[in-house]
Amino acid sequence: MHVLITGAAGFLGQRLTRTLLERGDIAGRAVTRLTLIDQVAPVPPSHDTIRLDCRAMDITRPGALDSLLGERPEVIYHLAAVVSAAAEADLDLGMTVNFDATRALLEGCRTAGLAETRLIMASSVAVYGGELPTTLDDMTALTPQSSYGAQKAMCELLINDYSRRGLVDGCVLRLPTIVVRPGRPNAAASSFASSILREPLNGEAAICPVPTDIDLYVMSPGRVIDALLHAATLPGDALAPYRSVMLPGLTVSVAAMLEVLREVGGEDALARVSHAPDPRIEAIVASWPARFETRRAERLGFTGDRDFHEIVRTFIAEREAS
Numbered sequence: 001m002h003v004l005i006t007g008a009a010g011f012l013g014q015r016l017t018r019t020l021l022e023r024g025d026i027a028g029r030a031v032t033r034l035t036l037i038d039q040v041a042p043v044p045p046s047h048d049t050i051r052l053d054c055r056a057m058d059i060t061r062p063g064a065l066d067s068l069l070g071e072r073p074e075v076i077y078h079l080a081a082v083v084s085a086a087a088e089a090d091l092d093l094g095m096t097v098n099f100d101a102t103r104a105l106l107e108g109c110r111t112a113g114l115a116e117t118r119l120i121m122a123s124s125v126a127v128y129g130g131e132l133p134t135t136l137d138d139m140t141a142l143t144p145q146s147s148y149g150a151q152k153a154m155c156e157l158l159i160n161d162y163s164r165r166g167l168v169d170g171c172v173l174r175l176p177t178i179v180v181r182p183g184r185p186n187a188a189a190s191s192f193a194s195s196i197l198r199e200p201l202n203g204e205a206a207i208c209p210v211p212t213d214i215d216l217y218v219m220s221p222g223r224v225i226d227a228l229l230h231a232a233t234l235p236g237d238a239l240a241p242y243r244s245v246m247l248p249g250l251t252v253s254v255a256a257m258l259e260v261l262r263e264v265g266g267e268d269a270l271a272r273v274s275h276a277p278d279p280r281i282e283a284i285v286a287s288w289p290a291r292f293e294t295r296r297a298e299r300l301g302f303t304g305d306r307d308f309h310e311i312v313r314t315f316i317a318e319r320e321a322s
């Protein structure tokens with residue numbers, strides 16, 4: 001099976017690549033070829049049996065993906081994106097990368113006749129916002145309150161329509177906020193959610209820019225990768241007619257996250273978090289809903305984390321193993 005990943009040098013792209021190389025298959029189907037694409041050259045890994053192709057490529061360049069799509073990948077993970085705060089700061093950049101490039105990818109699939117190709121796009125809770133019911137589900141109307149959310153919502157609609165027309169076999173995963181993300185902070189408005197745990201557990205200071213009574217909807221990196229793999233195996237019929245699925249995350253307040261930090265890392269770790277409100281971050285994060293009814297995702301076989309302690313302990317175990 002030929003798997004193509006856009007955004008392969010990013011956080012999820014790297015982790016997905018590592019997992020695919022370790023496993024060598026998705027649900028028993030051998031991965032024979034892996035094509036990694038990013039504007040930042042993906043670090044070329046090596047593998048005995050999987051043919052690897054790493055390309056530095058700006059997917060907003062007209063026709064950028066066309067020749068690769070002509071090679072008929074069977075699964076495409078479309079992870080390249082400009083994340084939330086960056087897309088809010090630069091409308092043109094967000095529209096070009098998040099929307100125009102996704103549309104071009106869909107058109108490329110159509111031209112190459114990739115009706116059977118499973119196209120998996122990472123969407124976000126940011127597709128919702130504003131006045132919302134207390135608990136949301138997959139069918140709640142999309143009312144984004146950020147440009148990032150609007151761009152993701154438009155892509156969702158297009159993927160649904162191209163799938164309905166039989167031009168591609170789409171699946172959209174709405175990802176909760178991913179914590180604890182290793183590495184350094186990024187330009188996502190939710191970046192603090194990892195920083196307030198990761199930095200103190202690494203002995204460094206962190207800033208919490210939002211009130212602690214804000215609830216977040218979160219999922220660990222490991223469960224997100226499991227979901228990306230599972231999405232490649234689901235029959236189109238199981239998803240149709242509505243190809244977007246909200247993954248089963250955990251609802252947790254910032255205060256509860258900090259309490260777990262104290263329990264796991266002690267008072268010293270908690271004392272490394274200072275509070276400095278940032279109205280720009282708060283406005284974006286507060287517009288994201290935090291309570292979802294995810295029975296559909298569970299029926300489709302997606303699973304979430306057990307509790308927030310487990311998420312933090314897994315982060316510590318993975319950090320120590322690396």
Ligand SMILES: NC(=O)c1ccc[n+]([C@@H]2O[C@H](COP(=O)([O-])OP(=O)(O)OC[C@H]3O[C@@H](n4cnc5c(N)ncnc54)[C@H](O)[C@@H]3O)[C@@H](O)[C@H]2O)c1
Pocket residue numbers: 006007008009010011012013037038039040057058059060078079080081082083097122123124125175176177178179186190
């Ligand atoms: N991490 C989260 O909490 C989260 C939550 C919801 C949704 N998502 C979505 O998941 C996907 C992956 O997220 P991530 O956390 O790995 O993000 P990331 O920023 O780490 O990775 C995105 C990658 O896309 C690449 N990219 C950006 N513009 C490009 C272009 N023009 N051409 C080629 N490559 C380009 C970047 O270089 C980067 O490596 C994104 O679509 C994001 O919107 C992430």
